[in-house]
Amino acid sequence: MPTLPLDELQLTEKDPKMGKLRTLPALHPERKAERAFVLYKPPPKAGDPALVEEFLERAKFIANDLDWLLALPHDKFWCQVIFDETLQKCLNSYLCHAPRKFDALVDLPLEVNDLQKYLHRSVFLTFLRMSTHKESKDHFIAPSAFGEILYNYYLFDIPKILDLCVLFGKGNSPLLRKMIENIFTQQSSYFSDLNETVPTILQVFNNILHACGLQVEGASSEPQKLEERVKETPSDMPLQELKDIVLYLCDTCTTLWAFLDVFPLACQTFQKHDFCYRLASFYELMIAELESAIKRRRYEDEGLLADLWRRLSHSRKKMVETFHILINQLCLQPILESSSDNIQLFIEEFLQIFTSVLQERRFLRDYDELFPVVDDVSLLQQASSTLDETRTTYILHGVESAWEGVDRRKASVTGSPPPI
Amino acid sequence: MAFPRLTEALRAFSNVTKQDDYSEELADLTKKRSILHEQLLSSGLTWKKIVQFVDENLDSKEHQSINGDLKIILQAAKQIVGSENGQETIESGAVFLFKLFHLKEYVGHDETKAIKQMFGPFPSSSATAACNATCRIASHFTEEQLTELIQMAEEQNGDNRLFFGKSIVFSFDMYDLDHFEELPINGETDKQTTISLDY
Numbered sequence: 001m002p003t004l005p006l007d008e009l010q011l012t013e014k015d016p017k018m019g020k021l022r023t024l025p026a027l028h029p030e031r032k033a034e035r036a037f038v039l040y041k042p043p044p045k046a047g048d049p050a051l052v053e054e055f056l057e058r059a060k061f062i063a064n065d066l067d068w069l070l071a072l073p074h075d076k077f078w079c080q081v082i083f084d085e086t087l088q089k090c091l092n093s094y095l096c097h098a099p100r101k102f103d104a105l106v107d108l109p110l111e112v113n114d115l116q117k118y119l120h121r122s123v124f125l126t127f128l129r130m131s132t133h134k135e136s137k138d139h140f141i142a143p144s145a146f147g148e149i150l151y152n153y154y155l156f157d158i159p160k161i162l163d164l165c166v167l168f169g170k171g172n173s174p175l176l177r178k179m180i181e182n183i184f185t186q187q188s189s190y191f192s193d194l195n196e197t198v199p200t201i202l203q204v205f206n207n208i209l210h211a212c213g214l215q216v217e218g219a220s221s222e223p224q225k226l227e228e229r230v231k232e233t234p235s236d237m238p239l240q241e242l243k244d245i246v247l248y249l250c251d252t253c254t255t256l257w258a259f260l261d262v263f264p265l266a267c268q269t270f271q272k273h274d275f276c277y278r279l280a281s282f283y284e285l286m287i288a289e290l291e292s293a294i295k296r297r298r299y300e301d302e303g304l305l306a307d308l309w310r311r312l313s314h315s316r317k318k319m320v321e322t323f324h325i326l327i328n329q330l331c332l333q334p335i336l337e338s339s340s341d342n343i344q345l346f347i348e349e350f351l352q353i354f355t356s357v358l359q360e361r362r363f364l365r366d367y368d369e370l371f372p373v374v375d376d377v378s379l380l381q382q383a384s385s386t387l388d389e390t391r392t393t394y395i396l397h398g399v400e401s402a403w404e405g406v407d408r409r410k411a412s413v414t415g416s417p418p419p420i
Numbered sequence: 421m422a423f424p425r426l427t428e429a430l431r432a433f434s435n436v437t438k439q440d441d442y443s444e445e446l447a448d449l450t451k452k453r454s455i456l457h458e459q460l461l462s463s464g465l466t467w468k469k470i471v472q473f474v475d476e477n478l479d480s481k482e483h484q485s486i487n488g489d490l491k492i493i494l495q496a497a498k499q500i501v502g503s504e505n506g507q508e509t510i511e512s513g514a515v516f517l518f519k520l521f522h523l524k525e526y527v528g529h530d531e532t533k534a535i536k537q538m539f540g541p542f543p544s545s546s547a548t549a550a551c552n553a554t555c556r557i558a559s560h561f562t563e564e565q566l567t568e569l570i571q572m573a574e575e576q577n578g579d580n581r582l583f584f585g586k587s588i589v590f591s592f593d594m595y596d597l598d599h600f601e602e603l604p605i606n607g608e609t610d611k612q613t614t615i616s617l618d619y
Contacts, residue, residue, distance in 0.1 A: 035455070154438040157437040167594065
């Protein structure tokens with residue numbers, strides 16, 4: 001007799017309160033154990049013994065509880081995951097607050113570091129188990145029910161998926177890709193959620209521009225009110241504010257890049273919102289302003305400014321690489337893989353995207369430096385005999401024009417910080 | 421101070437995530453300790469089983485000294501747990517102390533923390549007395565016998581099951597800041613000609 005999926009299974013067991021036998025669906029809130037997971041808090045930056053002790057106590061509780069959870073049989077694991085809100089809050093708090101390696105970290109005591117690493121692995125394994133609908137031949141959930149469970153109980157959501165990518169994507173990319181692909185495959189509503197999230201991401205770009213006193217697209221052109229505080233620019237705002245902006249930019253760019261790198265299938269959804277143009281435009285406005293501000297402040301905290309410069313350089317690179325992932329996924333890969341009948345659509349997309357960013361001269365130079373546009377155009381020429389040469393020539397002239405007055409320089413790579 | 425994060429903004433401003441209220445979680449550590457305490461009370465290993473184990477495995481002539489040590493552990497548990505608690509709670513505390521010290525010779529940092537975590541502040545002399553008494557009792561048995569006694573209880577709690585993902589190869593490698601090249605930050609030139617992305 002075939003085994004039933006967990007979502008259809010009924011189990012008979014002793015009622016722990018009444019002692020009588022009862023039959024319940026395998027997935028039922030009364031089958032959840034009382035565990036009371038605690039929230040995760042990151043390791044303290046200062047070595048205050050009391051704070052270290054609190055971190056250790058919390059982390060040990062979570063580590064023990066996750067060990068217990070991962071050792072539960074399939075049905076009990078899912079009951080706990082679905083019905084224990086404290087577990088969901090605990091996992092969410094880890095994703096929100098776990099230190100990223102690109103955060104400004106301090107040296108942690110050995111015991112703290114070891115426990116943090118242990119937790120890091122346990123959290124990943126928990127999400128791995130949560131994204132697996134078939135654990136073995138006898139232990140599985142029907143794919144459609146699995147998709148509903150994940151979505152309806154918020155076991156995964158878009159911010160969580162982005163956090164997972166930035167925390168675990170570097171070392172565990174193949175496994176993470178499978179997990180996320182499975183989640184999106186079994187529950188297409190995540191694509192709708194992603195579609196709803198992209199405007200908020202674009203709003204984050206606008207907020208950063210606004211914080212820097214830069215013109216935000218679509219913003220009101222009304223004159224500033226008299227009582228309104230004069231807008232600060234990165235050059236004259238307090239250094240701490242500039243630091244916050246650069247850290248925010250760095251986290252935003254790295255997280256977006258990590259997500260698209262792990263799950264490039266999301267590119268289509270991003271581009272529905274004209275993301276390539278919006279990203280290039282944001283880059284053009286933001287980068288020059290922040291670079292100029294850091295240079296002008298060279299008489300302030302030298303160490304901090306060097307760190308900010310490093311983060312800004314990193315953010316630049318991530319934005320350019322993100323743009324390239326989008327171009328590659330939306331145009332180049334399909335051109336390479338498609339038959340000649342379908343190629344025109346992707347060529348048109350390529351031409352439209354590059355035509356839209358031609359005015360972003362700084363962005364175009366930096367992109368062209370890392371990913372020469374002429375190489376991509378050459379690919380287009382090889383793929384299609386009917387390519388509109390006028391348009392490609394226009395784009396290549398645009399790129400050349402962006403370099404006018406600027407020496408192309410292939411600088412040598414150095415690992416040393418910038419001289420201040 | 422928390423780092424500014426993109427996902428924090430998405431949680432706050434998008435409607436694709438569950439808006440949880442975390443205000444109740446301020447006392448989560450207290451609640452956790454209390455649940456652990458309750459679990460301890462219903463743990464598989466009881467004081468009765470420890471006494472029975474001692475009775476069954478030792479000669480009657482050794483019983484007198486051993487009984488004295490068992491009383492010392494109970495007395496220490498009473499002082500650590502608090503004398504206002506009932507006999508059942510005190511015996512559970514005694515079991516906790518026995519489990520903690522059965523393979524230890526002195527009260528170390530980890531043991532102190534474990535007791536404090538379970539019961540809060542406690543007189544260190546009581547912990548030392550419990551440790552010494554447990555040591556004397558343990559000296560009558562082999563390590564295997566004692567491990568069997570403790571494990572018997574843990575198996576009843578189902579703690580020795582197969583761990584999901586035990587064989588998964590996990591990498592701790594995380595995204596770091598990319599290497600960068602030397603850039604003109606010294607103000608000698610403000611041109612962008614020397615800025616490159618050729619990392």
